[in-house]
Amino acid sequence: MLGLVYVNEPLWVKSSVDEGWLIHRESYDRTFSNSNRPYKSSTARIESSRSFGVVPMTAIDLIKNFRDPIKWMNMFPTIVTKARIVDVLDSGNTEVSIQLMYEKLHILSPLVEARDFVFIRCCKQLDQTTWIMVDVSYDLFKEIKTCAPSYAWKFPSGCVIQDTGDGKSMVAWIEHVQIDEKCQVNHIFRDLLCGRQTYGAERWIVTLQRMSERYNFAMPVTCATTDDSQGEGVKNVMNLSQRMVKSFCETLSMTDKLDFSTSSHLNNEDRVSIRKNEEITQPKGFIATAATSLWVPLSFETIFNLLKDNNTRCQWDVLSGGNNVTERDRVLTGTCSKNYITFIQPMPIENNMLVLQESSIDKMGAFLIYGPIDSTTYTSFLNGGDGEKVVILPSGIIISPDGRLASGMNSNGNAQNGSILTVAFQKLICANNSISQDQHMEAMVYIQSLLSSTVSKIKATLGCSD
Structure with missing residues (x-):
């Protein structure tokens, strides 16, 4: 994960469509050889993206929100429909936590199916100002894929958060998934809405910025009541x-x-x-x-x-x-x-x-x-x-x-x-x-x-x- 965050070529190449960064498949496979990959299918596609942004919340507060499934859903209400902890694998160290989680991500249209993920989430403090959150899929789909609307697999994805010391954080976000739809969908709307625009790293960063601002903003009422409450x-x-x-x-x-x-x-x-x-x-x-x-x-x-x-x-x-x-x-x-x-x-x-x-x-x-x-x-x-x-x-x-x-x-x-x-x-x-x-x-x-x-x-x- 850390090897992907700040390196450009050869692991990342510029998209010819929107100038965003895409993972170069061959370079990635050579650099990170791993036999634990999802099955290959002619209908599967891989989506990858990377984005950076300043978020008006401290690193430790962000990590607390990411560890809690309820707070995770509230931070991303337009992306995350459901989230829960399946098992806690390691919580004895305040500097690192490992959880087995389930989440359902949805697109803002009724014409395209949701995505279900079962994954291991590791949150770890790297130094006094820097945290990392990494999600990687765990193969429970053998038990649940018959009831899931899509087969979705996370390669190592997540974010690196560096506290800037002024109540804000610099966040680098990576999304890297394989999707294989198993039911009939509206492919026109899927192609217009899916991928980098809707599930890409920039969407996560922008939503995180917006919701962090919403929580922290001093909200005046333009037609204020006179009540002390x-x-x-x-x-x-x-x-x-x-x-x-x-x-x-x-x-x-x-x-x-x-x-x-x-x-x-x-x-x-x-x-x-x-x-x-x-x-x-x-x-x-x-x-x-x-x-x-x-x-x-x-x-x-x-x-x-x-x-x-x-x-x-x-x-x-x-x-x-x-x-x-x-x-x-x-x-x-x-x-x-x-x-x-x-x-x-x-x-x-x-x-x-x-x-x-x-x-x-x-x-x-x-x-x-x-x-x-x-x-x-x-x-x-x-x-x-x-x-x-x-x-x-x-x-x-x-x-x-x-x-x-x-x-x-x-x-x-x-x-x-x-x-x-x-x-x-x-x-x-x-x-x-x-x-x-x-x-x-x-x-x-x-x-x-x-x-x-x-x-x-x-x-x-x-x-x-x-």
Whole structure:
């Protein structure tokens, strides 16, 4: 791992597509000969990447987050769906830990399957300011691969973290995996979203930077309350929104839990799932989820700026009921003024309802994730009440660059950038313990119709109806 971090040629070569670094296969195999490799397959492909970045968190704090599977998921809510420790192999030394772990990584589209890894994670202190985290796959797939949607193998991957002494760290990240998909996927969206853009080292670094900033940022409320518990209220808002974002991203891993996936009611790229929920943080009962992804000939920054504008929200958001909205409160989550949590109030006020929304953008993409919340609950936890059990069912929009330098040609014959727009809705359809097959089908048709209508409205708002 250390031999890969700071060496360029011959182990690394420049990509002809995006100028990023790729591992040179023959040089790697000669330098690191090892018979413990995954099986060879004509359908398997290898992905490799390397990235560097300054992260606003100390090395020891980063390592503590990486050792804890819950904190690991919270640091990477848009990448890691599940994580747990299978076994602790060595925890007697504070300077080194070895854990056998499982994780599921997801892509922000319902059209591409998740990736499952079982791996050994070693975290070790190299000197007073430097730590290393190395992940390498462990062959438990003989026991679990029949239930895994993909066969994914980690070559030594991870990061080297050097504390810079000012509350920040310099992080060098390497991703090196072999992927062999075992089920039918949408190869167009997979090719546009997978690899360096979505699972590459730069995505991990940028997400780590963003989430570290989110945790450390001194968040002012633009419409501040006068209550002394404002600080606790802001903390509650941050925690609730973080939970909402993570919950929403988890719903997008839909390839292994589809209902009526071949129904004539569905468009080719739409996915519908109906599940029974027992969690206290979401409405109890049967929840319908519908999601889709589509290509849009606009940059992700342009789409994000148009959709986050409250003045045009009524043109596409079904939660607003076609009415104008006004902003009640805002909590900044970083130095970029476009990254914030906001409470939106549809006008006129109906059913005592507000909308909690988190908007976020970085160089790898953007999202708007939102959910309804009643104003009484809002007032309670904003003034310091317990927000841990607040019920919220998120929907939202993920905007990802399509991973190509040019995605098509415009009317003038010039290269045109594009984005993958993923839209997902969730709705409680029945609070009972069971539903009939007819109710099931009616709910599927309804939620898909809601999705289709919203996508059409979004495309019209963006000027991309054709």
